[in-house]
Amino acid sequence: MLLRRVLLVLVLIVLGGCATKFRFPLNRMITPESVGGAFNSEFDIGKVGQAEGKVDISSSSPFPINTEQVDGMSYFGALSFTESIDFYWNHTADAPSIVGGRYQFLGGSQQAGGAGHSMAVTLGFGGNEHESEDSPKVEFAISASDLSLVHGYWFTPFWQIFETLAYTTYGVEGKIGGAGGGKIQERLKQTTAAVGTALVFKPMKVKFEASYSQLDWSDSKDRTYVSYAMALGFNF
Numbered sequence: 001m002l003l004r005r006v007l008l009v010l011v012l013i014v015l016g017g018c019a020t021k022f023r024f025p026l027n028r029m030i031t032p033e034s035v036g037g038a039f040n041s042e043f044d045i046g047k048v049g050q051a052e053g054k055v056d057i058s059s060s061s062p063f064p065i066n067t068e069q070v071d072g073m074s075y076f077g078a079l080s081f082t083e084s085i086d087f088y089w090n091h092t093a094d095a096p097s098i099v100g101g102r103y104q105f106l107g108g109s110q111q112a113g114g115a116g117h118s119m120a121v122t123l124g125f126g127g128n129e130h131e132s133e134d135s136p137k138v139e140f141a142i143s144a145s146d147l148s149l150v151h152g153y154w155f156t157p158f159w160q161i162f163e164t165l166a167y168t169t170y171g172v173e174g175k176i177g178g179a180g181g182g183k184i185q186e187r188l189k190q191t192t193a194a195v196g197t198a199l200v201f202k203p204m205k206v207k208f209e210a211s212y213s214q215l216d217w218s219d220s221k222d223r224t225y226v227s228y229a230m231a232l233g234f235n236f
Contacts, residue, residue, distance in 0.1 A: 022052065022053045022054065022055075022065075022094070022130055022140075022142070022172075023050045023051065023052045023053070023070070023072060023092065023093065023094045023095040024050060024051045024053070024095055024096075024168075024170065024188070024190065024215075025048055025049075025050055025072075025074065025092040025095055026048065026049040026050055026051055026069070026192070026211055026213045026225050026227035027048035027049050027074070027194065027209050027211050027227050027228075027229035028148065028150075028164045028166055028192060028194045028196075028209065028211065029044065029046055029048060029074060029076065029196070029207055029209055029229055029231050030076065030088075030090070030102070030122060030148070030150060030164065031150065031152055031160065031162050031196075031198055031207070032104055032106075032107065032118045032119050032120035032150040032151060032152045032162060033104060033107065033108070033109055033110045033114070033118055033120070033152065034078075034080060034083065034084050034085060034086045034102060034103075034104040034109045034110065034120065035078050035079070035080035035086050035109060035110050035111065035235065036080055036083055036108075036109025036110050036111030036112055037080055037083060037109070037111050038080060038081065038082065039079065039080060039081075040079075040080045040111060040235070040236075041077070041078065041079050041080070041235070041236050042076075042077065042078040042086075042110065042233060042234070042235050043075075043076070043077045043078075043233065043234050043236075044074070044075070044076040044077075044207070044231045044232065044233035044234075045073070045074070045075055045076075045231065045232060045233075046073070046074045046076075046207070046229055046230055046231025046232065047071055047072070047073060047074065047229060047230060047231075048071070048072060048073075048074040048092055048227070048229040048231075049069060049070075049071060049072075049211070049225065049227025049228065049229060050069070050070050050071065050072045050092060050093070050094075050095060051067045051068070051069060051070075051213070051215060051223065051225060052067060052068055052069075052070045053065045053066065053067045053172075054066050054067075055138055055140075055176070055184060057136060057138065057176055062182075062183075062184075062185060062186075062219045063176060063182070063184055064217075064219060064220040064221065065172070065186055065217065065220045066220070066221070067215065067220075067223050069225050069227065072092050072093035072094065072095070073092065073093045074090075074091070074092040074093075074229070074231065075089075075090070075091045075092070076088065076089070076090050076091075076231075076233075077089045078102065080109075083109055083111075084103060084104045084105065084109065085101060085102070085103050085104075086101065086102040087099070087100075087101060088100060088101065088102050088122070088124070090124065095128075096126045096127045096128045096142050096143070096144040096170070097126045097127075097128060098124040098125065098126040098144060098146050099124055099125065099126055100122060100123050100124025100125060100146065101122065101123055101124070102120050102121075102122045103120060103121050103122075104118065104119070104120040105119060105120065105121070106118055106119035106120075107119065107152070110235055111235075113157055114152075114154035114157055114158075114160055114200065115154050115157065116153065116154060117151070117152070117153055118151070118152045118153075118154070119149070119150065119151045119152070120149075120150050121147070121148065121149055121150075122146070122147070122148045122150065123146070123147055124145070124146045125143075125144065125145050125146070126143075126144045126146075127141065127142050127143040127144055128141075128142055129141045129142070130142070130174075136176050136177050136178035136181055137176070137177040137178070138174065138175075138176050138177075138184075139174050139175060139177075140172055140173060140174020140175070140184050141172075141173055141174060142170055142171065142172050143170065143171040144168065144169070144170050144171075145168070145169050146166065146167075146168045147166065147167050147168075148164055148165065148166035148167070149164070149165050149166075150162060150163070150164045151163050151164075152198075157200075158199060158200050158201060159197070159198070159199055159200075160197065160198045160200070161195070161196070161197050162195070162196050162197070162198065163193075163194065163195045163196075164192070164193070164194040164195075164196075164211075165192075165193055166190075166191070166192040166193075166194070167189070167190070167191055167192075168189075168190040168192070169187070169188065169189055169190070170187070170188040170190070171186075171187055171188075172184060172185070172186040172187075172188070173185055173186075185219075186217060186218055186219055186220060187217070187218040188215060188216070188217055188218070189215075189216045190213055190214070190215050190216075191213070191214045191216075192211055192212070192213045192214075193211065193212050194209050194210065194211035194212070195209070195210055195211075196208055196209030196210070196229075197209075202235060203234050203235045203236060204232070204233065204234055205232075205233040205234075205235075206230070206231070206232055206233075207229075207230065207231045207232075207233065208228075208229070208230050209228070209229045209230070210226070210227070210228050210229075211226070211227050211228075211229070212224070212225075212226055213225045213226075213227065
């Protein structure tokens, strides 16, 4: 019960706050299994790769966004509604928080235990805001939508391999103040393919993942990244 209250507080803090940096996650770290049952929970904390974007204020409008790869902390929480449907919250440091649902249509839930193939889809939405304290002042809002297909296979009840195909879109809108300022309007389409493994010893689990991400900007330079991540999770 205490862990569930802590998870709720974390969600409210992150969704209510503003980011100090402009980042996007490059790793997924979501397995296909729903939590299972009604009002059971899952919580993961890990380290993932991120793309950090910075608005190039030395250019003229439309101002391009330059990205570089960095590492950051990740947080994932899920609450089951039914045996196959979860509500989830996913956040990585200074990136838009995503809330949505996970529907498992193949295989057993985490409560049932792993065996054979499992598969799920996730759909989420979110966003955050950014305001710099530098001069010229830069402020913008980010919206996000995320869709993924996740497959897993259990070689034993304790060891799983999982793969993910994901498509995420971001909208960035804002303005730069001062002389020479103007509007910021960018769209990002991010396609990610990832493969990972999970070792499960209930109520704990450890996950590792490698991913390939293609970032296609509407008005900035496109990028590709290979990223690695790990996480420690709990079920309660």
